[in-house]
Amino acid sequence: MKQVLPKADPERASGNVFAAARGRLPGAGLVPQIRASAFEVYERTGLPHRGMEDWKYTDLRALIGEVLPLAPRPDAEALVRAKVSAEQVSADQAVKLVLVDGIFVPELSDLGRLENELVVRSLREVLENSAPGDMAGLVLSTTTDSIISLNAALATDGLVITVADGNAVKRPIQIVHVATGASVSTFTRSYLQLGKGAHAAIVESFVSAERASGYQANDAIIALVGNEASLSYIRVAAAASDAVNISSAIIAVGARAKLDLFSMTCSGSISRYQGFISLAGEGTKVSANGVNLIRGELHADTTMVVDHAVPHCTSREKFRAVIDDRGRSVFQGRIVVRPAARKTDATLTTRALLLSDQAEADSKPELEILADDVTCGHGATSGALDNSLVFYLRARGLPEKDAKSLLIKAFLGESIEEITSENLRDFVTAQAEHWLQAGR
């Protein structure tokens, strides 16, 4: 099955998206070849569909049907709108790097505030100057996941960030993706490499500018966390309510390292966040958490695969979903413990709070344990707010909405409190409160 998309509108079929975009895709040397073969991988299956186990709750073929044409380069007017949106999501003290419609925009970024401890280049620059044998292949690497392959084929820009051995970056680096267009798609890809003993915090925000609508954003981040290094990675997706956001993170963590990951999805018609974390060195600790905040008829899917390949590693995952109206939240969490991974300690909990009768939560925790002498556990629950708690708070003077908000915040706090940096925790809490306020 080579071509799976309907051919009714040939301009919009994905094969033509690639053909039409080709001339605009940056890349010298082997890059065009890498892109072409990535696109071939995509074409084998096309958009993921419910027949594929990992996508059974988020059937992109049914939900989005087609890949929209690549967004044009943002013009001056679009940049004005983008600037407003980018400023609204600024994290405290963070150094902002802004991508608008898939293109890095230095004028909107804080390049002057970058610390000497890291090197930042745009993906476009890296690919344009690519020579055989350099990092382009790594940056554009793919998996069997067709959506990641599609991203490699069509990525227009992104950031390539390297932190050398032993360097600690003090201020968080915030990558802000702003969409300004209508009925277009964007493909961004970033690459992050932390050397041995390096420290950094990355925040990735997805927002829409005024008048942006019906767009599709496909982002991927590939991160290599060196031995004894420590990475905090926070992602907050607040796409337009009729837009699609698909984000993939592929993270390999070295020995005695620390990864602290948090993802929050609080808008977007269709969202999929998929993380593939591989613990590749002994004695490493991973904390991967997140929340889906869903109302209206939105659909948010968070899928995490935590792969323990070596012994003596710990992983902790806490996911929470708050779902109102006819929203649907999906959480899939797979923990793989490979035969060599003795003394693995891995747990995963997922809880959903349903605020209406039509809200839906789908939870699929999976443990794939191939080693002996491991501690693994998972738990999944879903339910409504406890009325006895709501009444207690009301009897103490809180109006019903405030009582419910306080309980929802406490519920989300179970996951948000896992963020170790107080600044970033406050940033995420503020965004969650904003979401709660918006529903009142």
Added chain:
Amino acid sequence: MALLEVKDLKVRVEEREILHGLTLTVNEGEVHAIMGPNGSGKSTLSHVIAGKPGYEVTDGQILFRGEDLLEMEPNERAAKGVFLAFQYPVEIPGVATMNFLRTALNAQRKARGEDEYSTPDFLKKVREVSKSLNIPQDMLKRGVNVGFSGGEKKRNEVLQMALFEPSLCILDEMDSGLDIDALRIAADGVNALRSPKRAMVVITHYQRLLNYIVPDVVHVMSKGRVVKSGGKELALELEACGYGQFEDAA
């Protein structure tokens, strides 16, 4: 004007009538005890006064300083000065006690058009009251009632009573689940709050609590009505003779 007037109150839960025309008048400064066997409707009365959902008032009135309490939301009743000390205070994980106390107090003050408490004033007040109730400071940092013993939960209720300064306190089976020492601490806390401006309704199954919180008036409830009212000696009579005589009367 009476502080609380319950007039011929009839209440249903689902299809069953629990209160069959209950009348009760409480004036400022008075402490009333309501005693009665299990199932006589004591807790239902306390819940209906506080505004708990799930009860249908089919007839009668509840007036608080002459205002119709049944028309108010539970939070409005709290702001007006009605406080229910729960028989089983709930645990609220993730909401720190201190944060809860401040949020609740300020919500009540806001509803009354008063300024919010300043942080130093609030902290000072909480420290004072919690010390007198033997509540350690680290307990206030924990989630509301999370991991608290039965005695600690009841003391936390008394702490809130002292902070919110309500004019009507309804204590629903405050003695349930408490040993003598815990009961004494909680009762001392309640007694310290007795004032000519404040009334209390103490709901209890046993006379024991009334040795510590001595009432002005004792009511006996049976089958959804007040069947006898008298002075504090009525409680002793009940202890000696049991509720049997009143069940027949009802």
